[in-house]
Amino acid sequence: MLNLERLRTLHAISTYGSVTAAADVLHLTTSAVSQQVAKLEREVGQPLLDRRGRGVVLTDFALRMVDHAGEILAAVERAEADLQERRGSVEGKLTVAAFATAARGLLPAAFTALRAEHPRLRLELVEMEPDESVPLVVRGDLDLAVALDWTNAPLGVPRGLVPTLLLHDPAMIAVPAGHRLATREYVDVATVRDEPWITWQRGSICRDWLAHTLRAHGGDLVVAHTAREHETQLAFVAAGLGVAIMPTLGLGPLPDGVRLLPLRPAFGRDVHVLTRENTQRRPAIRATVAALRAAARAVVTAAG
Numbered sequence: 001m002l003n004l005e006r007l008r009t010l011h012a013i014s015t016y017g018s019v020t021a022a023a024d025v026l027h028l029t030t031s032a033v034s035q036q037v038a039k040l041e042r043e044v045g046q047p048l049l050d051r052r053g054r055g056v057v058l059t060d061f062a063l064r065m066v067d068h069a070g071e072i073l074a075a076v077e078r079a080e081a082d083l084q085e086r087r088g089s090v091e092g093k094l095t096v097a098a099f100a101t102a103a104r105g106l107l108p109a110a111f112t113a114l115r116a117e118h119p120r121l122r123l124e125l126v127e128m129e130p131d132e133s134v135p136l137v138v139r140g141d142l143d144l145a146v147a148l149d150w151t152n153a154p155l156g157v158p159r160g161l162v163p164t165l166l167l168h169d170p171a172m173i174a175v176p177a178g179h180r181l182a183t184r185e186y187v188d189v190a191t192v193r194d195e196p197w198i199t200w201q202r203g204s205i206c207r208d209w210l211a212h213t214l215r216a217h218g219g220d221l222v223v224a225h226t227a228r229e230h231e232t233q234l235a236f237v238a239a240g241l242g243v244a245i246m247p248t249l250g251l252g253p254l255p256d257g258v259r260l261l262p263l264r265p266a267f268g269r270d271v272h273v274l275t276r277e278n279t280q281r282r283p284a285i286r287a288t289v290a291a292l293r294a295a296a297r298a299v300v301t302a303a304g
Contacts, residue, residue, distance in 0.1 A: 004076070006040040007069040009033055010048060014058055014066040015139055025141065040065075077140070077278040090287045091120035097133035098125065098146035101230070102271055105250030105299060106146065106166070110291040121284055130155070130205060137161060137274055144288060148269045150209045152216070155272065162280060163272040164289055166296035169249040170268040174233070176240045177257045186262040193219025196242040198233045201226055210245055213267065234258055248303060271296070 012022035013033070023030045041048050048062035058066065098107055103125060111123050130147035137145045138158050146166070149155030157163050173187050181187050193214045199221070200207040211221040224242040227233045230251060233244040238257035246260060247269055254260060273292050279285050
């Protein structure tokens with residue numbers, strides 16, 4: 001009979017591309033991973049790894065085994081979810097990824113409620129952008145990911161994941177108090193398409209969205225300064241060094257010298273929590289999603 005842990009090891013090598021990477025994920029030594037593969041090769045009577053220089057390539061037979069392993073591991077995950085559902089207890093450890101503003105604006109309230117109601121549940125936050133976190137949920141390295149998409153740039157949800165909408169997060173524009181538009185009730189996107197922008201780092205979802213939106217309104221993104229944190233962006237806006245897009249989720253007090261104005265047309269981000277379909281029935285997953293939804297409702301109520 002095939003050994004499940006050895007199949008898991010082969011699957012990890014295929015998923016992460018090397019014995020070393022698989023060892024890191026599985027919390028094993030590279031020697032232990034190699035030994036697991038060698039034992040599996042003896043079990044199946046076929047070579048599984050073709051060693052080329054310092055790396056390895058999976059044989060054709062190994063790739064077929066990886067497909068079977070994926071199905072088996074998914075079935076095991078579903079069986080574990082069924083067992084936990086039958087037990088009904090919310091316990092164990094969950095790792096939750098969230099982008100920065102959701103980590104600040106939603107997770108403290110959700111985690112506090114979960115700790116009070118389910119003391120045997122252990123939660124770990126990993127702050128991470130959706131382009132990093134979503135593939136890790138698919139692979140099973142993370143249990144949940146709080147991700148976002150913009151009004152005009154929908155999130156692509158990979159097969160096997162289930163999105164749950166938490167809230168809509170309106171986007172505003174932050175301008176210096178002395179800016180020509182600072183006294184308006186709202187700002188038309190076309191009127192700021194050529195402004196110098198204080199924005200996120202190159203390659204981030206929000207910066208890519210901003211560039212796309214400005215192009216759609218006849219402008220190009222002119223980056224004056226780059227900063228990851230909204231507080232830093234607002235400090236540069238207050239200094240008169242540019243304008244910035246500000247989501248409202250997790251936004252703290254505005255510094256002096258900044259006006260926050262609605263955009264026309266209205267834009268915003270939909271915030272979702274993504275979980276694997278195979279784990280939907282786990283009481284810990286359901287409790288965590290429910291706590292995140294409750295925290296999101298509280299945010300919406302406070303903003304309204």
